[in-house]
Amino acid sequence: MSEPQKNSVELRDVHLSFDEKEILGGVSLSVPSRSRLVVLGQSGGGKSTLLRLILGLLKPSAGEILFNGLKVNRMGRLRLNRMRQKIGMVYQYSALISSLSVRDNLALPLEELTSKSRSEIDQLVDEKLALVGMSEVRDKMPAELSGGMRKRIGLARGIIMDPELILYDEPTAGLDPVISAVIDELIISLSEKIGATSIIVTHEMGSAFKVATQMAMLYKGKIIACDTPENFKASTDPVVAQFIAGDTQGPILQSTPS
């Protein structure tokens, strides 16, 4: 008999409000270890907020968030910092440190958080840059790179510490189809190679179905569906079906928040 799968991340009835405006109204979600969960949902629906809650960058108004069984929302600043070292975050707009070169951006967490020597750090930086096909820009500044290049560097930085959990905020948005496919394959190979759990927030349906082992739909501050990609595709839920098909007719536009 196989061992029950451990959850890497768990959200239990998470609520979040900003200035009396409810962003999340009771999100419950379990993300098994080594899985790749794609979170779908409307723009401004709270998907990126979900990632920030998992990282402990935001505190929920109510509910619990667990990472490896530890309550993230109960942690103090110093414990959070230690927990975050096990998580890699890939930002929508890369969020590279503009005053540091590509090499220094990637080396930053290694230099600050590990005792590795300079040669070990350089080796790791070269390895990750090669992984995203960006070895030639090692000594360039972020301002000298295109959006797609920055995104790949951001991805390389997100995985430099070999994290247990990788959070992707729109990893392929605004990229050409070829680079998008490269990033998708990278997400899959990373999760298989280093055994990391991945949570991917995206609007790109092609990418979503390619990388997901599990999908969730966030709608009106709640997870209304969480299933395998196959079941998602066959879903009869009108919201899920409309979102996947990209139809203009259906419940989503009728109730879009102003």
Add this chain to the structure above:
Amino acid sequence: MFGPWSAIRTSLQHLSSVVWLLIDTIQEMGDRVVRGRMPFRLSIFFAQTDRTGVGSIGLVSLVSFFIGLTMALLTGYQLQTFGQEQMVPGLVAISFTRELGPLMTGIMVAARIGAAYTAELGTMVVSEEVEAIEAMGIGPLRFLVGPRVLAVFLLLPCLVVVSNFTAMVGAALISRWAFDTSVHHFVHAALESMLIRDIIAGTVKSFLFGLIIGLVACYKGLSVRGGAAGVGAATTQSVVTAITVVIAFDTLCNIVLVALFNS
């Protein structure tokens, strides 16, 4: 609702946030030290000291030179009518070591460095760089705030020494030209009239002003909301707040000193 109570409440909220910023920064740096690591990158600290200290020498020297010169000239002419122009060196020396040196340097550093810190950190907030540093578990307070605040805290007293010296040079030169006071006599009279208490008061104030300017600038920078317009607004607020708080704190220090030492 607007009114004095609302303003007081907002000010107290900001004050408490600044105090927490200091406490959290010390806590993050302390945690690093306990783990046997440097609290921040020395390269960042030295870059900031270079920018704050060396980079401000020109401005501080020039402004202080002119203020010292003007002060000596105007007070000298008034004192000359009573035949008391020999008091000019003492007057400039005491005014600068105890009051004008720290105050003027504080204002200049708040405008030059405080604005730069706020704009820099604010831009980093807007482009999610600060969040990325936090998300990596690096601790943005010890990494970004620690070296900046420490640089202004330690370098402001050094700049005050430069300010005092150049003001005396300006005053000595104008006294030589306008009142026929020799430089030798000027230096002798200035040293005679300076009290160790005034020098200590000026030095203590300089450290405190440095701390205030650094904390206010970093707090305003990290609180930026709303893109480029937010960065601009925060930078203005940072300079205005830092200068106001420095002047208010200077007044408070003077009241305390007068109450304690009756001088």
